[in-house]
Amino acid sequence: MGSKDIISKSIFQRLVRDFAIYLFDLPIEEVELLDTEKQRIEDRRADLVARVKDTSGQIFILHIEIQNANDPLMPKRMLRYLADLLLAYLDMPVRQYLVYIGKDGLRMPSGLNLLQLSYHYQTIDMHTVDAQTLLSRDSPDAWVLAVLGDFKDSPADEFVNQILSRLVQRLNEEPPRLREYVSMLEILATNRDFSVNIREQLDMLTIDFEKLPTYQMGMEKGIERGIEKGIEKGKQEGKQEGKLEGKLEGKLEGKLEGAHAQAVEIAKRLLDKGMEISQVAALTDLTVAEVQTLTTPPNA
Numbered sequence: 602m603g604s605k606d607i608i609s610k611s612i613f614q615r616l617v618r619d620f621a622i623y624l625f626d627l628p629i630e631e632v633e634l635l636d637t638e639k640q641r642i643e644d645r646r647a648d649l650v651a652r653v654k655d656t657s658g659q660i661f662i663l664h665i666e667i668q669n670a671n672d673p674l675m676p677k678r679m680l681r682y683l684a685d686l687l688l689a690y691l692d693m694p695v696r697q698y699l700v701y702i703g704k705d706g707l708r709m710p711s712g713l714n715l716l717q718l719s720y721h722y723q724t725i726d727m728h729t730v731d732a733q734t735l736l737s738r739d740s741p742d743a744w745v746l747a748v749l750g751d752f753k754d755s756p757a758d759e760f761v762n763q764i765l766s767r768l769v770q771r772l773n774e775e776p777p778r779l780r781e782y783v784s785m786l787e788i789l790a791t792n793r794d795f796s797v798n799i800r801e802q803l804d805m806l807t808i809d810f811e812k813l814p815t816y817q818m819g820m821e822k823g824i825e826r827g828i829e830k831g832i833e834k835g836k837q838e839g840k841q842e843g844k845l846e847g848k849l850e851g852k853l854e855g856k857l858e859g860a861h862a863q864a865v866e867i868a869k870r871l872l873d874k875g876m877e878i879s880q881v882a883a884l885t886d887l888t889v890a891e892v893q894t895l896t897t898p899p900n901a
Contacts, residue, residue: 697722757795
């Protein structure tokens with residue numbers, strides 16, 4: 602899974618929940634990520650371990666290993682993890698899953714048959730999971746998991762673009778959630794054998810800002826304010842034609858004001874996504890100087 606130190610706990614909690622629901626068919630309701638660093642002195646930590654509660658109220662330990670290569674010792678490693686978990690959580694049942702995402706076909710057994718015991722865990726081979734099926738669900742979580750599945754004949758960059766397009770369309774009004782899902786996508790994509798720059802794919806997406814509800818609302822408010830200014834101007838001049846002229850001028854002024862205000866909001870979102878100042882200026886028609894002011898702290 603790579604370094605866990607730079608990944609937020611909330612993202613790993615979501616990954617546990619998503620694996621459980623969309624891959625293991627476990628109706629998980631609550632997830633509490635558990636620390637596995639103290640299981641052994643040497644670095645033999647399990648990938649994902651959580652205390653979970655399903656919709657029936659049953660509480661158990663869920664252990665998920667994500668493997669990107671065939672390891673003949675995997676069954677023994679899983680048995681060692683099981684022993685550690687059983688000792689650490691004496692009264693808790695443990696369920697173990699191995700999610701295989703390697704390039705080569707799965708060749709590892711899913712357990713051990715020894716003279717002393719018979720031991721097995723469930724294996725999910727992502728080669729057999731149809732990515733398009735996950736993408737067809739009405740859930741951003743399933744869309745992100747689709748990056749681990751089988752793309753069939755779709756090129757990797759096109760499929761990743763489909764995932765990002767759906768995330769942007771659904772979550773563009775919620776930048777924090779969009780960032781979280783993109784981070785999840787990046788984490789999972791590191792385990793795939795393709796060279797797709799997700800951040801570049803995200804930046805290349807074309808968003809029709811004028812169709813966004815916030816843009817329309819900004820335009821309407823700007824027009825209303827402009828009309829009010831125009832009417833007031835006409836009243837002050839004391840002429841009926843002045844009122845009409847003011848109304849027309851105000852409408853134009855209001856449109857410009859509303860468009861500018863919305864451009865500023867869009868610029869803030871694009872900056873929030875990490876886009877360069879020059880790119881933001883080109884997309885929003887703001888000047889580079891105007892965009893730069895948006896990056897200056899309020900008390901600076």
